[in-house]
Amino acid sequence: MMDFIMVPAVLTVCMIGVYKLFELFVCKKERIMLIEKMIDQSCPPKLPTSQFMGNFSFSALKIGCLLTGMGFGLLLGYLICYGTIPNYPAANLDNWTSRETISLIYGACVLGFGGIGLIAAFITELKLNKK
Structure with missing residues (x-):
């Protein structure tokens, strides 16, 4: 599954x-x-304490943005499958092509939005380092 x-x-x-x-x-x-x-x-x-305190908050920021992006990717993948595959939630997906298409949609959305989340965390980290 x-x-x-x-x-x-x-x-x-x-x-x-x-x-x-x-x-x-x-x-x-x-x-x-x-x-x-x-x-x-x-x-x-x-040593300045901000150097050590910044690493912890930025790692939490990266993980949070990554998981948020992956969550949005799963949601968008579900919406795409629901809109494009007829009877998606109740379908008996014995067809190999349908299963592969669904896997491709979910994988692409999760990886794409996870990457976007990491890019957002990187940009936020750069802005916070400038202040």
Whole structure:
């Protein structure tokens, strides 16, 4: 029933895993550099708190915009299928072409609106960083 969402979901999980793995190694190098600076200066550095507070809110913003976009994509996919496929909610979809068309519509809408949500989060993040 929900076969159309499995490929994007697995791909998303894999991409997030790879991203977090790279982020782990980059952050490790940054922490090592900060520790070396602290040893050289023999006093703790004064880091601005907005740098650390901003990362948490922006990640929440990204996830929120992504999920909102995916929700709108599912809604639009349902409306497209309801409007174009006769007897869509009650149809016995034994036809391979109909099932593939429905999967394509849902997948394209979810991925498209999810991408639009991430672009909106990026633009919002840029505007908040300028202030």
